[in-house]
Amino acid sequence: MRRLQASFIHCLVAPLLLATAGLSRADHFVIGVEDVDYAPIMSTADKGEFRGYVRELLDLFARRHGHRFDYLPLPTKRLTAEHVAGRLDAVFPDSETWEADTKRGRTLVYSEPAVPFQDVVMVPLAKRDQPVRSLGIVRGYTPKRFLPLIEAGSLTVTEAGDPSRLMRMALADRVDGVQLALPVALYQLEQLGRPDALVPSTALRPMPYAYHYRLSSVRHDGLIAQFNRFLRDEQAAIAALQRRYGLDAKVTPAPR
Known part of the structure; x- marks a missing residue:
């Protein structure tokens, strides 16, 4: 995998010099993606092969416009560093x-929201309304909406390498709850054969928290504009894709 990444980066330098402020004349793009198992949204767990909803969404966009995308999985911090370096x-x-x-110091162009989902804290059903004092998160992620509680010392954080380990931590009472995208949490519970063992906490506000991912580019603002049009023009196809991957799952907050 390291050899593949090195060859990708080496080969990218010359072609990228052809890029302009708009869409490059070339229709071949290398898209950096997170090297993470966050199924069904996205995952590189299968021998580094990029899979999941995001892969199908970007592939659909590429087909609609005749592009060819190669996907390069990288750790989160390195992903950003390679991106801003061009x-x-x-x-x-x-x-x-x-x-x-x-x-x-760098200007990035961001797409419109491309992957909407609800961010929740999953807890055992019996503890649904109880305070959450220890939280499990995926390593490398920052629980920004809980930073005030963390800084006040009322919430401690434990990291795990992937969502499956987080779910096992919560099921074993090693943490009070785990923070995940709702579709990811539901998928992991199904994989563990315990679909109803954890539920979204109602003790934390706001619950749930609406979130989304975007496509970004330092060089190709034309590609981002094209992607935005794709998101608007292909709403029916995108909605069907979201249903297939369970990204239409929603939690209705209980009345205050």
Whole structure:
């Protein structure tokens, strides 16, 4: 895998010099993606092969416009560093608030929200309304909406390498709850054969939290504009894809 990544990055330098402020004349793009198991949204768990909803969404976009996408999985911090250095055509997922220090001084263009989902804290059913004092998160992620509680010392954080380990931690009472995208949590519970063992906590506000991922690019603002049109024009196909991957799952907060 390291050899493949090195060859990708080496081969990218010359083609990227042809890029302009708009869409490059070339229809071949290398998209940097997170090397993470966050199924069904996205995953590289199967021998580094990029799979999941995001892969199908980007492939559909590429087919609609005659592009060819190659996907390069990288750790989160390295992904941003390679992007701002100009060695990737675009990155998914991204957000304006991620890795702000690394992006300082560079202008990135972001797409409209491309993968909406609800971010929840999953807890055992019996503890649904109880305070959450220890939280499990995926390593490398920052639980920004809980930072005030963490800084006040009322919430401790434990990291795990992937969502499956997080779910096992919660099921074993090693943490009070785990923070995940709702579709990811539901998928992992199904994989563990315990679909009803954990539920979204109602003790944390806001619950749930609406979130989304975006496509970003340092060089190809034309590609981002094209992707935005694709998101608007292909709503029916995208909705069907979301249903197939369970991304239409929603939690209705209980009345206050």
